Amino acid sequence: xxxxxxxxxxxxxxxxxxxxxxxxxxxxxxxxxxxxxxxxxxxxxxxxxxxxxxxxxxxxxxxxxxxxxxxxxxxxxxxxxxxxxxxxxxxxxxxxxxxxxxxxxxxxxxxxxxxxxxxxxxxxxxxxxxxxxxxxxxxxxxxxxxxxxxxxxxxxxxxxxxxxxxxxxxxxxxxxxxxxxxxxxxxxxxxxxxxxxxxxxxxxxxxxxxxxxxxxxxxxxxxxxxxxxxxxxxxxxxxxxxxxxxxxxxxxxxxxxxxxxxxxxxx
DNA sequence: CGGGTTTGACCGGCGC
DNA sequence: GCGCCGGTCAAACCCG
Numbered sequence: 001x002x003x004x005x006x007x008x009x010x011x012x013x014x015x016x017x018x019x020x021x022x023x024x025x026x027x028x029x030x031x032x033x034x035x036x037x038x039x040x041x042x043x044x045x046x047x048x049x050x051x052x053x054x055x056x057x058x059x060x061x062x063x064x065x066x067x068x069x070x071x072x073x074x075x076x077x078x079x080x081x082x083x084x085x086x087x088x089x090x091x092x093x094x095x096x097x098x099x100x101x102x103x104x105x106x107x108x109x110x111x112x113x114x115x116x117x118x119x120x121x122x123x124x125x126x127x128x129x130x131x132x133x134x135x136x137x138x139x140x141x142x143x144x145x146x147x148x149x150x151x152x153x154x155x156x157x158x159x160x161x162x163x164x165x166x167x168x169x170x171x172x173x174x175x176x177x178x179x180x181x182x183x184x185x186x187x188x189x190x191x192x193x194x195x196x197x198x199x200x201x202x203x204x205x206x207x208x209x210x211x212x213x214x215x216x217x218x219x220x221x222x223x224x225x226x227x228x229x230x231x232x233x234x235x236x237x238x239x240x241x242x243x244x245x246x247x248x249x250x251x252x253x254x255x256x257x258x259x260x261x262x263x264x265x266x267x
Numbered sequence: 268c269g270g271g272t273t274t275g276a277c278c279g280g281c282g283c
Numbered sequence: 284g285c286g287c288c289g290g291t292c293a294a295a296c297c298c299g
Contacts, residue, residue, distance in 0.1 A: 154272090
């Protein structure tokens, strides 16, 4: 049996969609080390449920990658893994474009100066925006993901020489945030955590409004980011000196909902 | 001058 | 209540 990934990529920069097929084993041999996780899986649209699913799938191995970071990521995963509503986070709903719970939650509170209240609302316990974390091996902290970000804070991370930076999407109608910090265990690894879902197309997208913001983001990442997003904990593989894991059969049920193009091939 | 960054103050949650 | 901590605000600053 062999796993094959059918990767359909709409590249926001070249705006030339293409499809590629390759056996996962090739990747696991490390030949295509620059491929990103989402590209590998053919993920083009980061819906909240995909956020959730990838978090669930990836979290166990983060510890093996970067133990010092694991606890924190696990924290947010904990929040994430709990369905906020009975029907909102089932993975099989990934195809549903209207993943509403992200956006609607912060429904039009008139944005008074006193948005401290709005903040409070958005941070109501257990109602945090979906988060999605990348661990990437990169020299630069700011990864090009197709969106423009404005830094709004920086804090020292306890027990770490590296600070954590806080960014907000510059689009005023969009409340996506991200945090960037270096793994204190391995300074060459950057941990980027996204929170929320873009409500607008990527400003770098050459294909206009037809290309969803999430897809543009995913494609941009897939193109240039060396992603370490482990899928499972046993039998890790290495890509770019980071662990990577071929999906197990048990994972397939989960992954096929996220990635319909992941097909199994017999020899 | 407009937009982004820096940085100390501030806030709310949480544990003791 | 108090102190710690993660997260955010916002004035000052920087820069093209």
